[in-house]
Amino acid sequence: MVVAAWFTALVVVAVAHRWIPQSGWLLVHLLGIGAASNAILIWSGHFTDALLRRSATGARRPDTARLIAFNTGAVVLVAGMVGGWWPVVLVGGCVVAGVAGWHGITLLRRLRAALPSRFGHTVRYYIAAATMLPVGAGFGIAMANSGLPGELHERLVLGHAAVNVLGWVGLTVLGTLVTLWPTMLRTRMAQRVETAARRGLPALILALAVGVAGALAGIPLVTAAGTLGYLAAALYVLEPHLDEIRRKHPADFATLSVLAGIVWLLGSLIYLTVALATASTPLEAAAAAGSVTAALLAGFLVQVLLGALTYLIPVVIGGRAAVQGAMTELERGASWRLSVANAGLLVCVLPIPSLVRVLCSVLVLVAFASFLPLAVRAVLVARRMRGTASKPGRPEPVPARKRIRSAAAGLGIVVLGAAAGIAADPAAAGLSTVDASNVRASGYTTEVEVQIEGMRFVPDVLEVPVGDRLVVTLVNTGTDRHDLVLANGTRTARIGPGETATLDAGLVGGQMDGWCSVAGHRQMGMTLTVEPTGAGDDLEHTDHGSEAEAGSLTSSDVSRSLGADPAAGFVAHDPVAPAPAADHRITLAATDEQREVAPGITQRLWTFGGTAPGPVLRGRVGDVFEITLVNDGSIGHSIDFHAGSLSPDEPMRTIEPGESLVYRFTATRSGIWLYHCSTMPMSLHIANGMFGAVIIDPPDLVPVAREYVLVQSELYLGAEGGEADSDKITAEDPDLVVFNGYANQYDHRPLQARVGERVRIWVLAAGPNRGTSFHVVGGQFDTVFAEGDYRLRPDTGGSQTLGLFPAQGGFVELEFPEPGHYPFVSHSMVDAERGAHGIVEVRE
Structure with a gap:
């Protein structure tokens, strides 16, 4: 029941993970510390008593006390992480580690007090495993302290994962299978199982020690050697069980699930060995470990756990009919x-x-x-x-x-x-259609290799005799993901840096254009031309992809929208500034979202956290932010936090769909800072929704009655339901200029204030191309803070606008003298007329 309760919590978090803080951490630890660790504590104690032929009389009360203490510590640990309270994490982690050590000492005493047993080596697996969890918990507690330097944090991540998954869980599973596996199959134990288990345990522990030492030292090759040694030792321990499988094939859920879990474990170790051996930095090593998280946790741990419980639950129930x-x-x-x-x-x-x-x-x-x-x-x-x-x-x-x-x-x-x-x-x-050609075949094939330099194909003109079959080998010598599409419909898949793809273009009968189809890359110059040779000027020119975005919304569409009201039930983007957070460990998912950006106009935005702008982050000078970027989108994305000062090489790199990275920075200066996607073309990624604000409070910031955040940006509308028009971005011709992602939304849902209240409005010009001249009609600013400095303080004068270039930000403060409706705009009036307009509704 305890295991089922943790597993139920795991399912709830998995379903609602996008709305739960620290959901990634929770998913891992509800399974590992919750469900799996409780199963290990319960069943390793039970199996120890059974294998040593020891009566459990008198042991139930201490076992129950350990279980209660462990789950109390686990709940405290989870609460501390979710709430961002490191002292609470410390207390919970110490309790978990202490109970694991207590459990190991108890098993050791039982082993020493018992008569020599044929299966004493299985109990030694449990004892060895119990020594691992305190070590892993110690690493985890240290990692929870956000003040750690980045590289040390990544080293601890790798060590923490190895000790807990391969030590605490892995050793327990391998030891238990010695007796449980033939019992589940209902066949006799193979001859070499016990010998392999006894000899394999020291090898497993030694390999694990080498791997963890390599992780802590920041030497991925040593970690790879330890992983390879663990894999070899695990194969040595498991190989004799093949004889049992040959004699009695797994046929029910319990045996098949456990077998599938072991296969996932071995496959993950093989992949991880190769990935670690090719990693050059601790960051790459940690990323390699992260890439097998699903395989190890869902493939191995969950399936072994469910298979074992499927077999053991009826054992607990007892009674033949009931079983x-x-x-x-x-x-x-x-x-x-x-x-x-x-x-x-x-x-x-x-x-x-x-x-x-x-x-x-x-x-x-x-x-x-x-x-x-x-x-x-x-x-x-x-x-x-x-x-x-x-x-x-x-x-x-x-x-x-x-x-x-x-x-x-x-x-x-x-x-x-x-x-x-x-x-x-x-x-x-990467799907496409291929148009047939009626050109008379010459019988020859022209083969061409095309490479990538920056945002250019080299060569960008391919001369091919008419009637030849064209085969293009695309070698991605660039630093981003690319493909090659020809106007006749043939294309390569999208390939990463260092990869190669081949395109069979068929017979060449006329001039053809080619381009990279990754959003915005064509507009940045990633085009080429297939030039036929050996024929006259009447050759056909084929171009199935015009430079303009087909079906883009027009100015008349925009005008109708700006004059319309949102649909009933419209909810404006929350403009209220959040309070500074205690914990800055945040997961941001890059996702593709259909969002209305003006009444009746929908675009397919690329977002951070599902909204454009992304969530507002807030802290103080000296705070450490740890952002996990997860790419759940359809193309490569990245993130750049202006609030931090650090080398962009690794944390700002582009990651492909399904990948993730950790971006850690310390806020050293106050202001409202832009964060945005820095994948090229950067203008397109920002214009299509990938931006947000980080507020770092000045040390002397005084409380006010109300605080709002307005992030101004431009929208370059593509087709209805489509993505931004790259050509409009290049021409700097926006259709809409908006606050917080929606045109005129605060005309329809005004900001609220009362007479005499002090109101602070943070403003950020996200661009990508235009700044702002922020103005409140009927109001005067007595405080102006821009780009980290006060330009105006109370009783020293007044200001009518806050002028900001793209990517600049600040705040203004004012009080409203009487009730009314005070419009706020960008005083670049054409932008106000494009949607950068709202109202502050002031009441008595």
């Missing part, structure tokens, strides 16, 4: 659940479009979460059947044909989910 009824319930849909979970996970770890990953991850969650209602049903059925006479034995096995059909249905659901994601976003999957 049989419980097992029948827990086996429902076994093949379907296993097929969906593993096929969906496999899709999720591949380089796929973001929408496909989201759909498949939902299917995986459904497959795993279905265990909870089945477990409840199993307990209820067992209670009802307890004491009922029944023949001994297990439930009738499901026929193989039915299992195969069920597994195939699960696989089909995953395939349909992936297909739906691709259908919704075919460009992200």
Whole structure:
């Protein structure tokens, strides 16, 4: 029940993760510290008593006390992390570590007090594992202190993951399988299992020590060597179990789930060994470890945990009829659940479009979460059947044909989910159509290699004899993700730096244009031309992609929108400035979102955190911000925080869909600072919604009655429901200029104030191209703060505008003398007429 409670919390956070602070950390630790650690504490104690033939009489009270203390510490730890209270994290982490040490000492005493046992080496696995959690908890407590230097933090991340996953969990699982695996299969133990387990434990511990030492020292190659050693030792320990599998094939959910989990563990270790061996910095090593998080936690840990519980829950229930009824319930849909979970996970770890990953991850969650209602049903059925006479034995096995059909249905659901994601976003999957050519073939093939320099194809003119078949090898020698599309419809997939793709353009019969289809890259000059040779001037010129964005909204569309009211139920972007946060560990997901930007006008924005502008972050001088950027979008993105001063090489790098990075900076100077995507073309990424504000309070900032934040930006409208028009951006011809992402929204939902209240308005000019001259009609500013300095303080004069260039910010303060409606605008009046307009409604 304790494990089920933590697993239920895990499912709730997984469903609502976008709205829960620290959701990524919570998902990992609700599973690791919550569900898995409780299962280890409970069952390692139980198995120790059973293997040592020791009576559990008198041990229940101390075991229960440990369990209560552990869960209290775990809850305190989670609360401390979510609330950003490091002393609370320290207390909770110390309790968790202390209970794990207490558990290990208890097992050691039981081992020494017992008579020599054939399976004493399994208990030694548990004792060794129990020594790992205090070490891992110590690393975690240190990591929770946001004042750590960046590289030290990344080293601790890698060490923390290795000790907890491969030590605390991995050693427990490998030790338990010695006896539990043949028991689950209902076959005799293979001859070499015990010997391999006894000899493998020192090798596993030594390899883990090497890997952790390499992680802490910041030497990825040493970490890779430790990972390889652990993999080799694990294979040595597991290999004898193959004989048991040959004799009795896994056929139920429990055995198949555990087997799938072990396969995911070994596969993850192989990948991780290679990734660590090729990493050059601790940051890259930590990123490599992060890339196998889903495989290790969902693939290995969850499946081993669910498989073991499926077998063990009926054991706890007892009674032949009750056991049989419980097992029948827990086996429902076994093949379907296993097929969906593993096929969906496999899709999720591949380089796929973001929408496909989201759909498949939902299917995986459904497959795993279905265990909870089945477990409840199993307990209820067992209670009802307890004491009922029944023949001994297990439930009738499901026929193989039915299992195969069920597994195939699960696989089909995953395939349909992936297909739906691709259908919704075919460009992200690199799909295209190829036009047939009626040109007479020459029988020859022209092969050309095209490289990338900056934002140019080299060469950018390809001379090809008429009738030749053209084959282009695209070598991405640039620093961003690119593709090549030809006007006849042929294209390459999008490839990363250092990768190569081949395009078969078919027969060449006329001039053709080519370009990179990544948003904005064509406008930055990533074009080429296929020039046919050996024919006259009557050659056809094929260009299926005009330079202008087809279907872009017109000025008349914009005019109608600006004169209209939003739909009923419209909710304005919250302009209220947040209070400075105690914790600055934030996950920002880069996502593609359909958002209304003016009445009746919708655009497909790229956002930070689902909104444009992104969430306002606020702190004080000296605060450390740790931002985890997760790219859930369809193209590469990055992030640049003006509030920090640091080398941009690593934290501001572009990450591809499905990747993440950690950006850590210390706020050393006050002001309102821009953050934005810095992926090229930067103007397009900012114009399409990827910007936000960070407020760092001046040390002498006094409280006021009301505080608002207004971020001004431009919108260069593409087609309805489409993305920004790159040509309009290049021409600096915006359709709308807006505060907080929506034209004239505060005309319809005014800011509120009262007569005599002091109001502070923070203003940031996000651009990408235009600044602002912020003015409140009918008001006068007695305080003006811009770019880190006070230009005006009370009783020294007045100001009518706050003038800002693009990417500059500040605040103004004023009091309203009487009730009324006070418009605020950018006093570049054409911008006010484009939507940079709102109202402050002042009441008595």
